Amino acid sequence: MGRVFKYGDHVDTDVIIPARYLNTSDPAELARHCMEDLDTSFAGRVRPGDILVAGINFGSGSSREHAPMAIKASGIRCVIAASFARIFYRNAINTGLAILESPEAAAEIADGDDVDVDFETGLISDRTTGRTYRSTPFPPFIRRIIEADGLVGYLRSGGMAGTRVAGSEPEVTP
Amino acid sequence: MSSQPAGHPAAGSAPETGGAGMTMTQKILARKAGLPHVTAGQLVEVDLDLVLGNDVTTPPAIEVFRATGKTRVFDPAKVVLVPDHFTPNKDIKSAEQCRKMRLFAQEQDLSNYHEAGEPEMGVEHVILPDNGLVMPGDAIIGADSHTCTYGALGAFATGVGSTDMACGMATGRCWLKIPGAIRVRLSGAPRGFVTGKDVVLDLIGRIGVDGALYRSLEYTGPGVAALTMEERLTIANMAIEAGAKNGIFPVDDRTLAYLREVAPERLARGEGWIVEPDADASYDETLDIDLSRVPLTVAFPHLPSNTRPVDLAGAVPVDQVVIGSCTNGRMEDMRLAARILSGRRVSKSVRCIVIPGSQRVYARCLEEGLLSIFVAAGALVSAPTCGPCLGGHMGILADGERCVSTTNRNFVGRMGHTGSEVYLAGVPVAAASAVAGRIAAPEEIGIEAPADLRAEWLGTAGPERA
Numbered sequence: 001m002g003r004v005f006k007y008g009d010h011v012d013t014d015v016i017i018p019a020r021y022l023n024t025s026d027p028a029e030l031a032r033h034c035m036e037d038l039d040t041s042f043a044g045r046v047r048p049g050d051i052l053v054a055g056i057n058f059g060s061g062s063s064r065e066h067a068p069m070a071i072k073a074s075g076i077r078c079v080i081a082a083s084f085a086r087i088f089y090r091n092a093i094n095t096g097l098a099i100l101e102s103p104e105a106a107a108e109i110a111d112g113d114d115v116d117v118d119f120e121t122g123l124i125s126d127r128t129t130g131r132t133y134r135s136t137p138f139p140p141f142i143r144r145i146i147e148a149d150g151l152v153g154y155l156r157s158g159g160m161a162g163t164r165v166a167g168s169e170p171e172v173t174p
Numbered sequence: 175m176s177s178q179p180a181g182h183p184a185a186g187s188a189p190e191t192g193g194a195g196m197t198m199t200q201k202i203l204a205r206k207a208g209l210p211h212v213t214a215g216q217l218v219e220v221d222l223d224l225v226l227g228n229d230v231t232t233p234p235a236i237e238v239f240r241a242t243g244k245t246r247v248f249d250p251a252k253v254v255l256v257p258d259h260f261t262p263n264k265d266i267k268s269a270e271q272c273r274k275m276r277l278f279a280q281e282q283d284l285s286n287y288h289e290a291g292e293p294e295m296g297v298e299h300v301i302l303p304d305n306g307l308v309m310p311g312d313a314i315i316g317a318d319s320h321t322c323t324y325g326a327l328g329a330f331a332t333g334v335g336s337t338d339m340a341c342g343m344a345t346g347r348c349w350l351k352i353p354g355a356i357r358v359r360l361s362g363a364p365r366g367f368v369t370g371k372d373v374v375l376d377l378i379g380r381i382g383v384d385g386a387l388y389r390s391l392e393y394t395g396p397g398v399a400a401l402t403m404e405e406r407l408t409i410a411n412m413a414i415e416a417g418a419k420n421g422i423f424p425v426d427d428r429t430l431a432y433l434r435e436v437a438p439e440r441l442a443r444g445e446g447w448i449v450e451p452d453a454d455a456s457y458d459e460t461l462d463i464d465l466s467r468v469p470l471t472v473a474f475p476h477l478p479s480n481t482r483p484v485d486l487a488g489a490v491p492v493d494q495v496v497i498g499s500c501t502n503g504r505m506e507d508m509r510l511a512a513r514i515l516s517g518r519r520v521s522k523s524v525r526c527i528v529i530p531g532s533q534r535v536y537a538r539c540l541e542e543g544l545l546s547i548f549v550a551a552g553a554l555v556s557a558p559t560c561g562p563c564l565g566g567h568m569g570i571l572a573d574g575e576r577c578v579s580t581t582n583r584n585f586v587g588r589m590g591h592t593g594s595e596v597y598l599a600g601v602p603v604a605a606a607s608a609v610a611g612r613i614a615a616p617e618e619i620g621i622e623a624p625a626d627l628r629a630e631w632l633g634t635a636g637p638e639r640a
Contacts, residue, residue, distance in 0.1 A: 010383060010477065014585040019564040023260055023267035025234040025336075037587040057384040057417060061583060062564070063319040065234060065335035086388050086419055087319055091335035141217045141349070151337050152241045155345065 002051040006111035009055035013067040027073035034070040048075035053109045059088025068097040082106035094151040105133035195452025197355040199390040202330040206313040214354035225342040226316030229257040232275045238340035248346030254286040256298040259560045264567040296532025296558035299323040299500035306437030310425045311447025322413040325422035326406035332420045353419045355390040357457040360397025362466035366623030370405025371600035374412040375471040379481030387417035397465045403432045404504045415478040473598035476586045487613040494577040495526045495608035499563045502580035503531025507601045512544040514605035515551035521611030526553040527569045565589045578607040
């Protein structure tokens with residue numbers, strides 16, 4: 001169970017990790033400045049296992065992988081958003097930051113709530129309000145990347161080595 | 175260059191759809207995945223023609239590359255590393271990042287790595303097309319969100335993170351989800367000082383910063399012919415500001431003329447692949463834009479979609495003006511800036527920073543006397559760099575300061591203090607605002623709108639405009 005940090009729509013990578021800190025890619029250093037331009041108190045208050053909840057288009061803007069790196073290194077266990085910007089979505093998967101897409105959960109969960117997430121089922125439970133939410137499950141191909149502990153593990157285990165078709169089934173999520 | 179059989183209708187005349195045909199983007203990705211057909215939502219792995227990184231995204235990518243267990247990149251001619259964000263090195267940490275990238279480029283014998291000052295150097299998305307590295311039909315990933323710029327040449331190009339870049343360097347491949355598309359049907363021609371920047375800002379204002387999320391923006395219609403190559407690069411560049419995966423233009427005579435200039439040998443060898451959308455291509459929606467009705471546009475803080483016509487901007491005093499970047503740091507931009515600033519003075523209350531986007535652009539500004547015009551007007555001319563666009567260096571804003579910038583993002587704190595404000599505009603409004611000391615159209619400082627800016631350009635510069 002984690003305590004929720006709640007933010008709004010269009011949280012961009014410039015506020016997640018401002019460019020002035022991009023002269024390093026050390027996760028611990030990045031975590032010290034995570035969310036700094038949106039919430040200066042975040043880095044001081046966040047504890048391992050906490051959960052970040054936001055609105056639409058989370059992670060918009062730059063391709064900097066430092067953004068999911070900083071969030072992961074800060075201790076955040078999972079980001080729940082109504083929708084994710086596409087590069088951030090890829091980067092989170094590739095670097096092993098758990099993300100769940102649920103417009104309902106994003107709308108209703110409040111700052112400070114205690115929330116549980118089950119990645120197997122995609123179920124989000126708000127222990128404070130007693131409400132539960134179903135998130136959009138990952139497509140099978142993306143689950144395989146996550147199961148391989150990110151894209152590097154997938155590649156090392158033989159992914160992208162010869163089979164061109166990643167998955168023939170049309171998929172519903174980004 | 176190969177192309178499809180004749181008989182495809184003009185792009186703008188494709189019917190409203192639901193058809194089984196493919197968009198331009200889908201056709202490129204199908205080909206690169208070795209599949210006869212793909213549909214939106216399908217996951218594929220594609221062969222890459224280029225993998226790009228900069229001094230911010232490459233150092234972590236090098237770590238990931240090592241972790242893959244590979245020792246050599248898939249093709250040293252197809253990995254392009256560009257130090258441009260914190261260069262010339264702004265501090266010791268940046269210098270260390272750049273050195274890490276330089277040593278990797280040397281170790282891997284990368285043919286497309288250049289140092290600041292060489293003619294091939296500058297801002298990544300300005301130099302890659304100008305160095306002849308982008309061909310129509312290419313599939314390109316770059317660890318920089320504005321990699322989508324290359325869609326201007328009829329290529330598929332999209333921004334990714336450092337891990338995707340690393341795996342791309344290791345394997346020459348990338349997994350992608352086939353995107354659906356918004357068709358943007360252009361007609362007419364821009365008027366007065368309106369440029370491609372206004373066109374794309376106006377579009378983002380209409381559909382929002384996530385209006386094209388996960389999808390392609392495919393430009394079609396007779397209005398494409400009215401846009402210069404540089405305007406198309408500007409428009410494709412900001413596809414990401416609408417949330418799009420990529421933006422793409424069809425290849426026409428102007429594209430081919432540009433390629434004859436920058437990549438004559440590759441063109442002669444038949445490289446590149448011209449793609450048109452299928453007549454029954456499926457689009458999620460179609461937007462019609464009459465270019466003659468697009469106004470000079472400004473995006474107010476703190477989203478690129480927060481647009482207004484400059485006439486409705488009101489009295490907004492400015493402290494700084496930045497003219498440059500991967501969005502607006504090319505020759506036409508420099509010439510437009512000089513046209514506005516020539517014989518005038520930057521307001522006492524404004525720091526005006528002009529940044530030619532590459533060493534080639536810089537040299538050409540020098541040859542054409544533009545640098546003298548900038549200096550005489552009281553503007554500061556910087557070495558090519560991304561610098562202030564991302565709040566890196568070379569023009570950081572203090573609390574409460576306002577900047578009119580020809581760059582691409584105006585998020586909170588983007589160019590400095592979280593209490594500062596960035597107003598995005600095209601070059602004519604930015605330059606006129608520098609003179610006026612407030613947001614202003616060129617007309618407001620006594621410059622008459624040209625009857626036909628493009629006719630003047632077409633008559634003046636470069637073989638494609640002869």
